[in-house]
Amino acid sequence: MTAAVSILPGPQLAALNDAYRKAVARKRMRMAVAAAVFAAALFAASVGAEVNLRTLFTYIGNFVSYFDRILTLESGARVWTDIPEWFWGWNKWLWLLGETILISYVGTLSGAILGFGLSFVAAENTSPSIWLRFVVRRFMEFCRTVPDIVFALIFVIAFGLGPMAGVLAIAIHCVGALGKQYSEMVENIDMKPVEGVRATGGGWVACMRFAVLPQVTAGFASYSLLRFEINVRGASVMGFVGAGGIGQELIVAIRKFYYSDVSAILVLIILTVFVIDIGTGWARQRLFGQDGRK
Amino acid sequence: MSSEPNDHPDLAGLRARYPAIFFRPLSSRLAAPLVLLGAAALLVVGLYLLEFSPARMLAGLHQLVWITLMMFPPNPGSSLPTYLAAMGETLSIALLGTVLAALFALPVSLLAARNIVPSAIFRSPIRRFLDTIRGVDTLIWALVWINVVGLGPFAGVLAIAVSDFGAFGKLFSEAIEGADKKQVEGVRASGGNALHEIRFGLLPQVLPVIAGQVLYFIESNTRSATIIGIVGAGGIGLQLAEQIRTLEWQNVSFLILMILVAVAAIDFISSRLRFAIIGRRAVA
Numbered sequence: 001m002t003a004a005v006s007i008l009p010g011p012q013l014a015a016l017n018d019a020y021r022k023a024v025a026r027k028r029m030r031m032a033v034a035a036a037v038f039a040a041a042l043f044a045a046s047v048g049a050e051v052n053l054r055t056l057f058t059y060i061g062n063f064v065s066y067f068d069r070i071l072t073l074e075s076g077a078r079v080w081t082d083i084p085e086w087f088w089g090w091n092k093w094l095w096l097l098g099e100t101i102l103i104s105y106v107g108t109l110s111g112a113i114l115g116f117g118l119s120f121v122a123a124e125n126t127s128p129s130i131w132l133r134f135v136v137r138r139f140m141e142f143c144r145t146v147p148d149i150v151f152a153l154i155f156v157i158a159f160g161l162g163p164m165a166g167v168l169a170i171a172i173h174c175v176g177a178l179g180k181q182y183s184e185m186v187e188n189i190d191m192k193p194v195e196g197v198r199a200t201g202g203g204w205v206a207c208m209r210f211a212v213l214p215q216v217t218a219g220f221a222s223y224s225l226l227r228f229e230i231n232v233r234g235a236s237v238m239g240f241v242g243a244g245g246i247g248q249e250l251i252v253a254i255r256k257f258y259y260s261d262v263s264a265i266l267v268l269i270i271l272t273v274f275v276i277d278i279g280t281g282w283a284r285q286r287l288f289g290q291d292g293r294k
Numbered sequence: 295m296s297s298e299p300n301d302h303p304d305l306a307g308l309r310a311r312y313p314a315i316f317f318r319p320l321s322s323r324l325a326a327p328l329v330l331l332g333a334a335a336l337l338v339v340g341l342y343l344l345e346f347s348p349a350r351m352l353a354g355l356h357q358l359v360w361i362t363l364m365m366f367p368p369n370p371g372s373s374l375p376t377y378l379a380a381m382g383e384t385l386s387i388a389l390l391g392t393v394l395a396a397l398f399a400l401p402v403s404l405l406a407a408r409n410i411v412p413s414a415i416f417r418s419p420i421r422r423f424l425d426t427i428r429g430v431d432t433l434i435w436a437l438v439w440i441n442v443v444g445l446g447p448f449a450g451v452l453a454i455a456v457s458d459f460g461a462f463g464k465l466f467s468e469a470i471e472g473a474d475k476k477q478v479e480g481v482r483a484s485g486g487n488a489l490h491e492i493r494f495g496l497l498p499q500v501l502p503v504i505a506g507q508v509l510y511f512i513e514s515n516t517r518s519a520t521i522i523g524i525v526g527a528g529g530i531g532l533q534l535a536e537q538i539r540t541l542e543w544q545n546v547s548f549l550i551l552m553i554l555v556a557v558a559a560i561d562f563i564s565s566r567l568r569f570a571i572i573g574r575r576a577v578a
Contacts, residue, residue, distance in 0.1 A: 042393060048386030049447040049528070056452075099344070106340040109333065146550060147521045149433075150531075153538045154546075158361055159354035163304050163344040206350040237433040240525060241535075244344070251525075254437050266430065273429040 070263040081259050087264050097272050099163055100245035103238065104212075104231035107167045111174020112224045115140075118175065120208050126186055126194075127203055144176025148234055152243040163244025170217060170231050170238075182222045184215070189215045218290030221287060225280040232276045238268050359438055365547035377533060377549060379491040381556055383447045384529035387522070388560075391454025396508045399459050404492065405464030408477075410470065420463075428458030430519050436527040447528025454522070462507070469503045470496065505571050509564040516560045520553050 002233045008016070071079050079086040087093075111279040118136050120126050155165035163169040193211035202210065239247025246269060309316045370377055404410050406420045436453035443449050478495035486494065523531025530549060537545040 016320050041358050043390040048382050049390050050383075051448055051451060053389065055443050055448065059443050063439075066438060066441055085522065090318070102340045102343060106337055106344060109337050142554070145517070145554050147517055150525060150534060150538075150550070153535060155354070157538065157541070158357040159350060164346055164350065164354075167344055190431075202353060209471075219335075225326070233429070233431050237431045238431060250434065266434070268482070269434075270426055270429040274425070279429035 001101040022182055022232060042229050050191075070259045073105050074259050079263060081146055085262055087268075089249075089261065089264070090268075093246065093265060093268055095266055096239075096246040096249055100233060100235045100247075101167045101272070101276070102240075103163050103245050104170060104228060104235040105233070107170025108174055108224060108228045108231050110167075111171040112220075112227070114171070114175045115177075115179035115182055116140075117218065119177045119186055120212065121188035122179060122183040125189070125191060125281045126208065126212060140176045142176070143172050144180065146231060148173035149237065149241060152238055153241050159244045163238075166235060166238035166243030166245060169243060173234075174231070177225060182220055185219045185223075186212060191288050202205075218287065222284050225284055233273055236273075361543055364543035367544065368548040368551050369544040370548045371542070371545055372534075373415070373545070375529070377552060378448060380523075380530040380533050381552055382521070384531075385516065385556065385560070387447050387450040387454060387527075387529050388512055388519040389450045391519070392458060392512045392515050394451065395458035396456035396464050396504070398455070399462035399466055401458075401503070403463045403470060406463055406467040406514045407470040409473070409475065410492070410496075421467075424460045424463040425433075427456060428464065429460075430457065431567045432457040433522060433525055436522045436525050438528055445526045445528075450519060450527035450529055453527055458511060458515065462511070464502055465507050466500075469500050470568060471508070472503075473499045502571055506568045507570045513557075513560055513564045516557055520557075 039265070073079055073082060073085055075082075083197045090280075100276070118140065121128065121132055122140060124133070149204075151169035151172050152165050155168050159165045161170065189212060194207050194214070197211040230239045235245050235247075237247045238251075239245045240251050242248070246265060250265045251260070253265060254257075402420065402424070402541050406417055406424065408417065413416050432453055435457045436449060439449040439452040439456075443452065471497055477499065478491045481491045481495040519531075520534070521531045523529040523533070524535045526532065530553060534546065534549045534553075537549060
């Protein structure tokens with residue numbers, strides 16, 4: 001006798017099939033509704049954003065020709081045929097790029113120091129008191145939700161034009177962003193060392209210093225390096241609102257239609273961002289091995 | 295048995311047993327303090343070069359306190375409808391820009407994934423291209439698009455679409471590289487061609503991850519969309535920059551509050567949707 005696949009009697013099978021079809025239909029229905037809602041949202045958004053395909057198709061040529069123009073020198077030659085002419089302002093631009101990096105360095109470091117202090121207060125497992133934690137958390141939320149360039153706009157009015165406003169804006173934004181990441185990391189630590197330090201009579205500060213800190217230092221450094229990368233990009237546009245760095249030159253070049261300058265400055269910015277990316281990536285790997293990125 | 299009381303540890307013995315702890319080479323003992331010292335020195339030099347001074351700090355802080363006091367109570371004045379419209383514009387820019395970016399990034403990310411295009415000769419130019427796009431800030435893209443389609447929210451949509459295209463291309467291709475090979479092999483074993491493999495073996499695994507990332511970006515783009523108005527690409531940033539420049543501080547604080555509320559609302563909605571799509575565990 002051969003083993004056969006048992007086939008259910010007709011009525012039983014019909015009921016099962018029916019249930020299956022219903023389940024599938026329900027799922028399809030839900031997908032269709034979601035797709036319809038999504039399409040409606042997109043339509044509403046395209047009205048709201050004044051999307052005009054005709055404008056796009058009329059002017060899409062401009063997009064291509066814009067790149068054509070920024071890659072052409074005033075003499076009409078391509079930029080790469082005359083590198084010294086293309087990068088005529090390299091002296092000033094490199095200085096400004098240095099300023100941009102310095103802005104993000106000083107901003108990131110001072111933000112990181114503040115965020116470092118606040119993260120122990122904001123983390124659930126180490127916070128000395130509930131209401132303090134609440135206040136610090138709301139403060140950090142505020143710092144990271146308001147975009148750094150908005151802070152820069154306000155600081156330019158308070159502190160005057162110049163890189164100082166940019167540094168402070170980046171620092172404040174960093175307190176919010178890094179403080180959150182740090183405190184989440186503190187919440188994930190092993191609590192046994194903390195209990196150990198407490199058992200030997202250590203106070204709150206001693207607990208943080210000898211039990212928490214050794215567990216989180218590597219992660220903190222890794223996050224700070226990532227944030228530094230992000231901030232270099234942010235600092236490159238701080239000059240748009242007058243807060244120092246290369247952005248000032250870029251916006252002048254764009255507004256005044258100094259085409260080849262635009263491409264030269266963009267190339268320098270992109271190169272700088274690449275170098276910083278690679279450099280911090282290397283440092284992370286060197287310091288914490290493969291999983292330092294986590 | 296030693297005659298010493300027991301609370302004196304056997305230091306000599308410990309030293310002998312753990313030489314790595316007691317006799318660390320000078321270079322490794324000095325490394326951390328030196329790095330810290332260098333970092334601090336650079337900070338001081340930076341503060342000096344960037345024209346920080348206690349006097350300027352104090353004067354600025356004084357101004358800042360004054361500005362903050364002027365911000366209360368937040369008050370939209372008579373332009374509440376304008377602000378609401380601008381907020382709607384911002385949300386539209388974020389949504390459309392992100393969706394456009396995702397649509398264009400999906401095919402490109404397939405080309406940038408190692409398990410689809412094994413040859414590095416084709417893959418790495420695409421990757422460098424995506425990196426280049428990502429290296430340029432959204433605000434710069436906004437300026438470029440303003441030159442193309444003129445001032446207004448449409449330039450904002452295109453700016454966000456382009457700059458996110460770079461980010462999505464990278465993230466999607468990483469998601470594709472992380473996908474399980476077995477299902478693709480299954481499709482191939484049953485006679486499917488390369489497109490079948492992608493459609494039935496790969497996409498079902500990757501789409502939920504991608505959907506989660508897209509939702510996450512809609513969230514973070516709401517933030518970016520609030521600022522591209524500063525350079526004239528539409529949305530609430532335009533109003534914000536204008537009110538800051540004309541020193542209408544009560545309007546400024548109202549606008550900031552609006553942004554905070556809108557971002558919180560989008561955060562809430564999209565994280566709910568994200569959990570619904572990919573489950574609670576995958577995000578954590």
